[in-house]
Amino acid sequence: MLLEVQDLHVSVEGKEILKGINLKLDRGEVIAIMGHNASGKTTLANALIGLPQYIINKGKILFEGMDITNKPIYERAKMGIAMAFQSPPSIRGLKLGDMIALAGGINPWKSKNHIEFVMNILDKVNLNYSKYMDRDLNVGFSGGERKRSELAQIFAMRPKLMILDEVDSGVDIDSLRILGDSIREYIENNNCSSIIITHHRHILQYIKPKRLYIMSNGRIVLSGTFEELISKIEALGYEKLIKEVLNYGLEGKTQESSTSSH
Amino acid sequence: MDWREKLKKAALQAIDKRATYGSDIDLSKFIDRIEVEKSIDKEVENRALDVGIEISKEKSGTYFQIDHSVLLSKIASSIKGLEITSTDEALSKYEWLKSYYWRCLSVDQDKYTAIAELKQSKGYFIRTEPGVKISQPVQACLFINTSGLLQAPHNIVIAEEESELNIITGCTISSKVSYALHVGITEFYVKRNATVIFTMIHNWGENVCVRPRTGAIIEDGGVLISNYITLNPVRDIQAYPTAYLVGKGAKVKFNSIIYASKDSIIDLGNRILLMGEGCSGESIFKVVATGRAKVYNRGQIIGQNKATKGHLECRGMMLCPTASIIAIPELVAEHSETELSHEAAIGKLQEEQLHYLMSRGIPPEEAIGILVKGFLDPGLPGLPEALKTEIRRRIFEIK
Numbered sequence: 001m002l003l004e005v006q007d008l009h010v011s012v013e014g015k016e017i018l019k020g021i022n023l024k025l026d027r028g029e030v031i032a033i034m035g036h037n038a039s040g041k042t043t044l045a046n047a048l049i050g051l052p053q054y055i056i057n058k059g060k061i062l063f064e065g066m067d068i069t070n071k072p073i074y075e076r077a078k079m080g081i082a083m084a085f086q087s088p089p090s091i092r093g094l095k096l097g098d099m100i101a102l103a104g105g106i107n108p109w110k111s112k113n114h115i116e117f118v119m120n121i122l123d124k125v126n127l128n129y130s131k132y133m134d135r136d137l138n139v140g141f142s143g144g145e146r147k148r149s150e151l152a153q154i155f156a157m158r159p160k161l162m163i164l165d166e167v168d169s170g171v172d173i174d175s176l177r178i179l180g181d182s183i184r185e186y187i188e189n190n191n192c193s194s195i196i197i198t199h200h201r202h203i204l205q206y207i208k209p210k211r212l213y214i215m216s217n218g219r220i221v222l223s224g225t226f227e228e229l230i231s232k233i234e235a236l237g238y239e240k241l242i243k244e245v246l247n248y249g250l251e252g253k254t255q256e257s258s259t260s261s262h
Numbered sequence: 263m264d265w266r267e268k269l270k271k272a273a274l275q276a277i278d279k280r281a282t283y284g285s286d287i288d289l290s291k292f293i294d295r296i297e298v299e300k301s302i303d304k305e306v307e308n309r310a311l312d313v314g315i316e317i318s319k320e321k322s323g324t325y326f327q328i329d330h331s332v333l334l335s336k337i338a339s340s341i342k343g344l345e346i347t348s349t350d351e352a353l354s355k356y357e358w359l360k361s362y363y364w365r366c367l368s369v370d371q372d373k374y375t376a377i378a379e380l381k382q383s384k385g386y387f388i389r390t391e392p393g394v395k396i397s398q399p400v401q402a403c404l405f406i407n408t409s410g411l412l413q414a415p416h417n418i419v420i421a422e423e424e425s426e427l428n429i430i431t432g433c434t435i436s437s438k439v440s441y442a443l444h445v446g447i448t449e450f451y452v453k454r455n456a457t458v459i460f461t462m463i464h465n466w467g468e469n470v471c472v473r474p475r476t477g478a479i480i481e482d483g484g485v486l487i488s489n490y491i492t493l494n495p496v497r498d499i500q501a502y503p504t505a506y507l508v509g510k511g512a513k514v515k516f517n518s519i520i521y522a523s524k525d526s527i528i529d530l531g532n533r534i535l536l537m538g539e540g541c542s543g544e545s546i547f548k549v550v551a552t553g554r555a556k557v558y559n560r561g562q563i564i565g566q567n568k569a570t571k572g573h574l575e576c577r578g579m580m581l582c583p584t585a586s587i588i589a590i591p592e593l594v595a596e597h598s599e600t601e602l603s604h605e606a607a608i609g610k611l612q613e614e615q616l617h618y619l620m621s622r623g624i625p626p627e628e629a630i631g632i633l634v635k636g637f638l639d640p641g642l643p644g645l646p647e648a649l650k651t652e653i654r655r656r657i658f659e660i661k
């Protein structure tokens with residue numbers, strides 16, 4: 001088991017957002033978390049990486065068997081948890097190339113050895129080295145460029161677990177293909193586990209998750225194999241599907257609700 | 263009475279005149295006598311290196327002053343049309359130079375200009391002949407070796423018509439100097455279509471007071487880019503360089519990069535007078551304040567002619583609640599066709615950026631360092647790449 005989330009309750013600015021999340025992930029396993037806006041998907045992602053404003057009131061996060069619930073963000077990163085942010089900040093004066101080196105644990109100001117490393121990583125996300133290396137991080141980047149910059153940084157971290165938070169939002173069809181291909185390739189080559197958070201299925205054409213979880217109101221209300229659930233979502237939409245399952249299926253037992261066995 | 267005596271008399275009358283800004287310094291606490299003459303040894307060379315002065319490297323020219331003595335004043339043999347000497351020597355050599363001496367600054371402006379005239383201790387005279395373009399930087403170092411010293415060099419830079427000049431000035435002290443006062447007078451004369459890029463790096467000690475007085479006259483099509491960098495603690499700096507853009511289309515740009523720490527008091531401003539038609543001036547001030555440092559950024563742009571443009575900008579980052587940054591911009595429009603603007607933003611380090619870096623496995627201390635450095639990173643326009651790299655390196659060495 002790589003990741004185990006047990007009864008996780010998380011609040012932000014005093015308001016409880018996550019109301020008891022349970023989740024398990026094996027090494028090399030890819031899952032997708034879907035759900036409508038404000039269902040708690042991003043909160044879950046931010047709590048998993050350890051952003052300090054996400055307060056864990058109850059529950060545990062285990063990573064490789066170790067309790068990381070109280071570990072600071074940078075230690076979790078060092079252990080192998082990396083996230084592609086949905087809206088990463090722009091940082092003037094910090095070059096993308098230097099950031100990629102830093103993410104890879106190389107000090108770009110002390111040695112010149114990072115250049116080959118950065119070239120290699122930028123190549124993986126199809127960004128031209130000479131064009132992007134010296135660009136200020138995310139400053140003036142298009143939606144697609146931002147997402148690729150995020151991927152480049154997390155690839156540089158060589159993570160065991162990648163959390164991709166809406167990596168497919170605000171990108172055009174060409175960028176989506178590049179993103180999808182590079183993620184799939186990375187996962188396959190590195191036996192990396194991944195949690196893909198998305199609104200819609202576009203990115204899932206490129207990376208097939210084993211299981212799919214649907215969140216609503218801070219809980220996982222449905223889970224099942226990807227093939228099974230995705231067609232139902234498309235046929236009914238989240239709301240109808242959730243209502244249907246709650247009313248006729250497994251009343252109240254939301255977290256364990258499952259349309260198929262694990 | 264000869265011309266110099268007249269200046270000294272005016273100076274004497276202003277010797278008790280407080281400056282408009284900055285704390286008042288008791289001048290009687292400082293000495294102007296040197297006990298031991300210092301030579302350029304390893305320590306001096308290393309300290310100079312910290313302010314960008316490389317004695318051992320071949321430059322277009324080098325001027326090196328320790329206390330009141332000029333130890334080096336040389337020009338590379340390959341360079342023609344450039345002159346570097348002490349202002350004293352230049353004054354005795356050129357009769358015409360008196361008309362420049364104290365032309366863009368008043369000797370009786372305050373007690374510091376006054377003392378600088380009364381106790382003048384050399385200073386550099388750098389001049390390019392018309393049409394001569396010197397791309398390699400000329401370096402000048404003003405070094406204090408004697409504790410308690412008043413060092414008052416008077417520098418004059420003249421870029422004749424169509425010439426180009428790039429100067430790096432480093433000011434520093436010996437590690438054993440416990441206190442000192444530096445009052446540097448600098449006058450720039452940028453003639454028609456000439457360009458001067460001037461970069462000053464200060465590395466004074468925690469007990470050194472600094473009162474530079476700087477003026478510039480820029481003629482038709484002339485350009486002055488003045489970069490000021492101070493990254494280490496200082497007791498107290500107050501300066502307010504003034505640029506008079508008298509010619510048509512003259513330009514000035516002041517860039518300041520300040521890392522103010524410990525108990526430093528840094529009071530800096532730039533005054534730009536847009537006098538000629540189509541002139542433009544800009545002052546960009548970037549400051550990070552920590553410890554108990556207090557930083558003032560003053561700025562004044564006066565638009566006096568048509569098609570003139572001026573912009574003041576102050577970007578401040580507060581790292582510590584005991585530090586302070588005060589931005590005081592002033593725009594004065596005296597012509598209906600002048601366009602003036604100012605922009606100031608002061609705030610703490612952005613937590614979102616900090617957490618973002620930390621999420622990449624970077625510990626908090628290191629992440630703060632990276633953000634501070636990124637914030638200060640100059641991208642100074644007009645600087646040679648090597649110098650930019652050097653400044654960047656220095657910023658990255660901030661502890």
